[in-house]
Amino acid sequence: MTTTYERIADEIRGRIRSGELTPGDPVPSTRRIVAEHGVAMATASRVLDALRRDGLVEVRRGVGTVVAAGAAGPGDAPRVPDTADVVRAAMAVADAEGLGGLSMRRIATDLGIPTMSLYRHVRSRDELLARMLDTVYATSPLPRPLPDGWRARAEACARTMWAAFQRHPWAAHVMSMTRPQVLPHGLAHTEALLSAFGRIPGRPLDIDTRMHLTVSVFQLVRGLGMGIESATLARKDDGLTDEEWMDRTMPDLQTVADPSRFPHVAAATSTDIDLTLDSLFEFGLARLLDGYAAFLGDAS
Template sequence: MPCAQCGEPFRAAGQGRPRRYCGRACQARAYRARRDGDDRARRAATPSRSSRSRVFDRTTLVRTAIDIADAHGMAALSMRALAARMDVPATSLYRQVSSKNELIAAMIDTAFGDLPLSQPGAAEWRALLEREAHREWELYLRHPWLLEVLNTTRPPLAPEVLAATDRVFAALSGLGLDREAQLSVYLLVSGYVQGMASMVAASRRSARQTGISERDWWSTQRGKLTGLLDSGRYPWLSELAAARPSATRADLDRWFEFGLHRLLDGVAVFVFAP
């Protein structure tokens, strides 16, 4: 019968357990081959030590989380998805943050820190409110997911958010307003900023989910609306559709600036009216 290792024929023993190999040398080689093959399979199935013990710092963790949220929204951010992006076990993330809430607070602080105050120092109340509103507007355009986590009655208590809020109240505190009136002014201005930014965020979210840009969507709608617009019943809208195919960033900033100035004009009347 042939040897199971080398294939050479050998004479089988007449008694006892049937032999598979012609000699001890072939038996040893077969054993080593099985051992090495099992080791290779085990190594392939088990993450390498370098992957399991990959070292990363908190900054890398937070920046990666921001990248995911910027590209896909907060709904796509989970500890498991973050671990997969970083190619590390999910449990290793908790060496840097104790929970997802702590991660989100760190993301907010990092986003705010990337856009420092353009005019640090003391300022007249209106200039300071304008500065804070512009900063908040820019942050929402850069990171639309901030709207999801800050536009709530229970936002993460991130130090940068608390500092921005405190600056507004500090600016209002010298105007003779009581605490309730100060809070109302703060909510009015912040609500305006978030409302304007939410339209931009919604547009980007729709484009991401459908794969259709704002310009392309309006192009298809214009075809459906041609009959209505050509009817003469909506002359202003017909003129607008012909002159402006879609809004640009410059348009958005101009509309935001117009509304903010009118809003603060109203606050000034409220504060200084006799």
């Protein structure tokens, strides 16, 4: 949510960007901001501090705070960002810092525009997230031609999604199974699986069954994919690989895994097991599709 000082700062930014205030013109003083907006002096000071950080204003002795010499006016203003620019900027932040670093304020700052102007492109943060996820699908197309067999096609769809989530670790958190977003580019994945499950030799399936088979594939990938962002951010935070972290943690785990109480856990902690998100994905996908084959009576 935009704070009061951010809203006021955005109004002044807009006046500078539009050319209403030009380099050298005085900007509203803290006293004027207090009087016009009914805010505290500390809030007014934060407004001017924000504008100074943006390089839009400067303090001149004997004059006060004025529009900085390098502030862009209408004649030299950069290209006005469009919706695609907003989505790309948001994805760049999410890719680098995770969803926790994503805010409308941050996107506007990166684009050099007032925060409120973002709402000309997206009505809400949820709409922005949906557009971001749809862009992930758009830039992660399914292989062409798709395999014919239902199992090969399910694997192709799942691996395409898995690779996309690895490139954009936040995407799995945005994807909803219970309240699916309208994602035009994501429909290709749904269509590919529904059609594949509609062509099982000797086993015609109704659309309800095919949809459950399709969404279960999505859910497997999404569920495992939700661990990618936290793992990525943890590696950035402490500088340790997952293997290094496990090496440090294993002695403590072995200490509490009393063989008399937890013999199977103790055996697991004393064995070199290559357990990663990738291995869980491959194992989980294979076992899910094995179950499908038993259900369908078809191992293709």
